[in-house]
Amino acid sequence: MPKDFEPSSGIGASSKRREDIRFLTGSGRYTDDINLRRQTHVFFLRSDVAHGRLSGVDTSAAADMPGVLKIFTGADFAEIGGMPCGWQITDKHGQPMQEPKHPVLAHEKVRHVGEPIAAVVAETLAQARDAAEAIVVDIDELPAVVNMKEAVKDDAPKVHDDLTSNLCYDWGFVEENKEAVNKAFDDAAHVTTLELVNNRLVANPMEPRVAIGEYDRSAGDYTLYTTSQNPHVIRLLMGAFVLGIPEHKLRVVAPDVGGGFGTKIFHYQEEAFCTFAAKAVGRPVKWTSSRSEAFMSDAHGRDHVTKIELALDAKNNFTALRTDTYANMGAYLSTFAPSVPTWLHGTLMAGNYKTPLIYVNVKAVFTNTVPVDAYRGAGRPEATYQLERLIDKAAHELKVDPIKLRRQNFVTEFPYATPVAVEYDTGDYNATMDKLEEIADHAGFEARRRESEAKGKLRGFGVNCYIEACGIAPSNLVGQLGARAGLYESATVRVNATGGLVVMTGSHSHGQGHETSFAQVVADMIGIDENMVEIVHGDTARTPMGMGTYGSRSLAVGGSAMVRATEKIIAKAKKIASHLLEASEGDIELKDGAFSVAGTDKSVAWGDVTLAAYVPHNYPLEEIEPGLEETAFYDPSNFTYPAGAYACEVELDPETGHVTVERFTAADDFGNVVNPMIVTGQVHGGLAQGIGQALLENCVYDEDGQLLSASYMDYAMPRASDLPFYDVDHSCQTPCTHNPLGVKGCGEAGAIGSPPAVVNAVLDAMRSGGKDIGHIDMPVSPARVWEAMHG
Amino acid sequence: MYEFEIERPSSVADAVKALGQEDAQPLSGGQTLIPTLKARLAMPSVLVSLTGIKELQGVEMRDGALWIGGGTTHATVMHDAAESYPALAKLAARIGDPAVRNRGTIGGSLANNDPSACYPAAALASGATIETDRREIAADDYFQGMFTTALEEGEIVTGVRFPIPQAAHYEKFIQPASRFPLVAAYVAQFSDGVRVAITGASNEGVFRWTEAEAALSERFDADALDGLTLDGGNMIGDLHGSGAYRAHLCGVMTRRAVQAIA
Known part of the structure; x- marks a missing residue:
């Protein structure tokens, strides 16, 4: 339950983000701020055609250019491993997905605009770039495949010659339920059908990707500095699968990272290249992505084309759901790409509803486009969008209130096992909907609509629910589902002699504020000031093997590891205290940073105990070791299930088609909340990205595979002026039942929960203007709205 | 670069x-040229910076017209023309963002003649005169199509003279990504008639909507535009809207500009 008042420190306090002092004063240390002695620079010559056979890459003239140290082509990597994929999907016939080779530099063929063909290492970036222009590349252009439904036709050009087709996998979930689902549709009183597109997005973190490789010849040690959300994952993937470097010879550092949003999870060619080239050249090699390169080399997000159907009985109960989705993989499998449209999407298709029968079909397709992988929400926004748009459409077809239809079908008893393989541990969807209706002032909407109409505008109200599976994830479960990695998290808590602590976490903060909120948790457990706790992350040489930050997992999984390690610290400290206080261990209580003997006034301060641990003069050396440092690895037993209800109110200008978001309200249940201010900020950021997807952002290729939205001149990012002041509430709290903090995760909710509310609101506005078009695809741009209104 | x-x-x-040197190119605020150079799409041997030339700076009344030096930034126009020609100052205030406004210049904008730039609409609708190092050019003769002007090689826009209309308004509908006009209309009402210039819409760059001018000169009321349409056939069609949509917006923006004045 929420606390009645907000404490001034520890769990539940809105402690100010300590990391912001450096971020806001320009003293952060990002990867591009690192410059090594004798550093060289690499420029990647990238393909400007989407599909073609590489018949020749002549580097001879370029090699003689000033400052050039070495030029690499695909042939230099022919004997080296390609980029690995971290998740294998088994298709509906029980066969493994088709998994193409993914070279570090293009070899024999190019498969998307932006694919690196050659890499020039030179003294300066300008020299490398000059030389790259002197490389003569012969490409026999081939027809490109861009449209997914065209790509799976028998006569379509193949992206990969050695695969049987462009179909990566055809996944059925749950295949055994398919017939029962079809029968439920045959028996339905009403069926609502919707076809929609979940638009392709470019993540656009403020900091572009950077990689610096370094090789120490005397020790044989490699170091990679990189903009990553998970340095240990990069060390494992690159070391074991690409370059064959054992982990003890490879250090990966991800210092301050300026936003990730998923696209910095993956292992990229540039990282492997810089590490490899550092040894080959004998000097550090640095690459900093330009914004233009980011558009054509960072993994993109979303890009689903879906047909979804809902069956209802005569009383409007949901009886079955089935979906048919085409998911774009791009030209190669990015690190976790296959998992996104399957396990991160299909398992969420029940949403907040007790639909008893569900069948999800996903065809993953190769095309001549940039690889697509996880982007804030990853699979869950796609599931939420389909489902919540469909329910809204069903409500209007049946002429029932969309909120009432949702409430009628809510899951209300927990734990709840869905027909799509997950078990919701806890939740209260009516509570968040009640809260939403209250703070969105649903009752006052009609009056606001009349005000808009008096100005010649149309006003619409849209609502949706969402649920997500976060806290990724139980390792044994994801292993069965095809993950080639464990998904636990780690923490080492090191207590110093004078009582300060350093927590070395496997989670990685790239904007989330872990340095503040993690410190709050540990300080609260011991009862000391937050400033006595320092959080260290982002360096494989300093932190235990961890899996990093994505999927709203850091507090739920990484925080739990930290709690477990701190519990070990407290247990040992109590033993020391019991010795110092000459009392039995069972009588020792820890409160407000002091150990006391229950029922007495005898106590010893935290600092006295920690000092005794490192100056063990008066110490039970025969029973326990000196020192106070503990490590814990935490592997969750289930996902967490944050959920909530969102409402959007838009104003639509019928003359121009321009839509403005006038109000946006979010009622979330994140379980327990450690830092309400940071949680609010996370929701704000997520909403900006969700509203951005709904109204503005669109990554578009033409039929030849040329990227049309390749810069900010054509790719519309949301700006402050596009967004309203949000009303965000997270007072509805059903704590997670299976992690020690009772937390669920909040990082992705805003991006998952907001697009359907926006589109539902736009359609409501259009209906109020006499135009009922059933659906409009994102982004709901002025031109699309105008065409829909006048079409 | x-x-x-x-x-x-x-x-x-x-x-x-x-x-006069081979492959020399003038550099004013650099808001188009610098990104072009960074993308290696231009290869000048010499850049001649105009920003240190005092005679290109200034906003002042000269013989009843507003003179603006070619090297004057949007931010300066925004402040210094606010009283003498408020519609123009407001236009300047909404170009780009503060960084753009503090670097970009009116001469650079007019010399580049981007089909989606703001200033060409103001110059054309105001019936401005473009002053160069060697002559004066009426706005009606100056704009000659997308990125094309009457300027000769090496000719510098030294200033612009704006006759001040009785009333004027610039109505802009932004392209959501670039924030350039998707379509914008500049309506200027003079004692001897109304001039309407449209930017953002046409493949030919900024143009005067003469039918709208005639109708509004007859009767300055938004209703006077009823029934007037432009052909979408020669309008820009791209990711952000079709030619037909832009043609439609020309009407909406012009109407709103008139309403803002009336």
Whole structure:
């Protein structure tokens, strides 16, 4: 339950983000701020055609250019491993997905605009770039495949010659339920059908990707500095699968990272290249992505084309759901790409509803486009969008209130096992909907609509629910589902002699504020000031093997590891205290940073105990070791299930088609909340990205595979002026039942929960203007709205 | 960028001389040229910076018209023209963002003649005169199509003279990504008639909507535009809207500009 008042420190306090002092004063240390002695620079010559056979890459003239140290082509990597994929999907016939080779530099063929063909290492970036222009590349252009439904036709050009087709996998979930689902549709009183597109997005973190490789010849040690959300994952993937470097010879550092949003999870060619080239050249090699390169080399997000159907009985109960989705993989499998449209999407298709029968079909397709992988929400926004748009459409077809239809079908008893393989541990969807209706002032909407109409505008109200599976994830479960990695998290808590602590976490903060909120948790457990706790992350040489930050997992999984390690610290400290206080261990209580003997006034301060641990003069050396440092690895037993209800109110200008978001309200249940201010900020950021997807952002290729939205001149990012002041509430709290903090995760909710509310609101506005078009695809741009209104 | 030399003359005469060198190019605020250079899409041997030339700076009334030096930034126009020609000052205030407004210049904008730029609409609708180092050019003769003007090689826009209309308004509908006009209309009402210039819409760049001008000169009321349409056939069609949509927006923006004045 929420606390009645907000404490001034520890769990539940809105402690100010300590990391912001450096971020806001320009003293952060990002990867591009690192410059090594004798550093060289690499420029990647990238393909400007989407599909073609590489018949020749002549580097001879370029090699003689000033400052050039070495030029690499695909042939230099022919004997080296390609980029690995971290998740294998088994298709509906029980066969493994088709998994193409993914070279570090293009070899024999190019498969998307932006694919690196050659890499020039030179003294300066300008020299490398000059030389790259002197490389003569012969490409026999081939027809490109861009449209997914065209790509799976028998006569379509193949992206990969050695695969049987462009179909990566055809996944059925749950295949055994398919017939029962079809029968439920045959028996339905009403069926609502919707076809929609979940638009392709470019993540656009403020900091572009950077990689610096370094090789120490005397020790044989490699170091990679990189903009990553998970340095240990990069060390494992690159070391074991690409370059064959054992982990003890490879250090990966991800210092301050300026936003990730998923696209910095993956292992990229540039990282492997810089590490490899550092040894080959004998000097550090640095690459900093330009914004233009980011558009054509960072993994993109979303890009689903879906047909979804809902069956209802005569009383409007949901009886079955089935979906048919085409998911774009791009030209190669990015690190976790296959998992996104399957396990991160299909398992969420029940949403907040007790639909008893569900069948999800996903065809993953190769095309001549940039690889697509996880982007804030990853699979869950796609599931939420389909489902919540469909329910809204069903409500209007049946002429029932969309909120009432949702409430009628809510899951209300927990734990709840869905027909799509997950078990919701806890939740209260009516509570968040009640809260939403209250703070969105649903009752006052009609009056606001009349005000808009008096100005010649149309006003619409849209609502949706969402649920997500976060806290990724139980390792044994994801292993069965095809993950080639464990998904636990780690923490080492090191207590110093004078009582300060350093927590070395496997989670990685790239904007989330872990340095503040993690410190709050540990300080609260011991009862000391937050400033006595320092959080260290982002360096494989300093932190235990961890899996990093994505999927709203850091507090739920990484925080739990930290709690477990701190519990070990407290247990040992109590033993020391019991010795110092000459009392039995069972009588020792820890409160407000002091150990006391229950029922007495005898106590010893935290600092006295920690000092005794490192100056063990008066110490039970025969029973326990000196020192106070503990490590814990935490592997969750289930996902967490944050959920909530969102409402959007838009104003639509019928003359121009321009839509403005006038109000946006979010009622979330994140379980327990450690830092309400940071949680609010996370929701704000997520909403900006969700509203951005709904109204503005669109990554578009033409039929030849040329990227049309390749810069900010054509790719519309949301700006402050596009967004309203949000009303965000997270007072509805059903704590997670299976992690020690009772937390669920909040990082992705805003991006998952907001697009359907926006589109539902736009359609409501259009209906109020006499135009009922059933659906409009994102982004709901002025031109699309105008065409829909006048079409 | 490729390597280039840079010269910083302090007079127009010296600038013109410097521009006589082979592959020399003038650099004003650099809001188009610098990104072009960074993308290696241009390879000048010499850049001649105009920003240090005092005679290109200023906003002042001269013989009943508003004179703006070619090297004057949008931010300066925004402040210094606010009283003398408020519609123009408001236009300047909404170009780009503060960084753009503090670097970009009116001369640079007019010389580049981007089909989606703001200033060409103001110059054309106001019936401005473009002053160069060697002559004066009426706005009606100056704009000659997308990125094309009457300027000769090495010719510098030294200033612009704006006749001040009785009333004027610039109504802009932004392209959501670039924030350039998707379509914008500048309506200027003079004692002897109304001028309407449209930017953002046409493949030919900024143009005067003469039918709208005639109707509004007859009767200055938004209703006077009823029934008037433009052909979408020669309008820009791209990711952000079809030619037909842009043609439609021309009407909406013009109407709203008139309503803002009336």
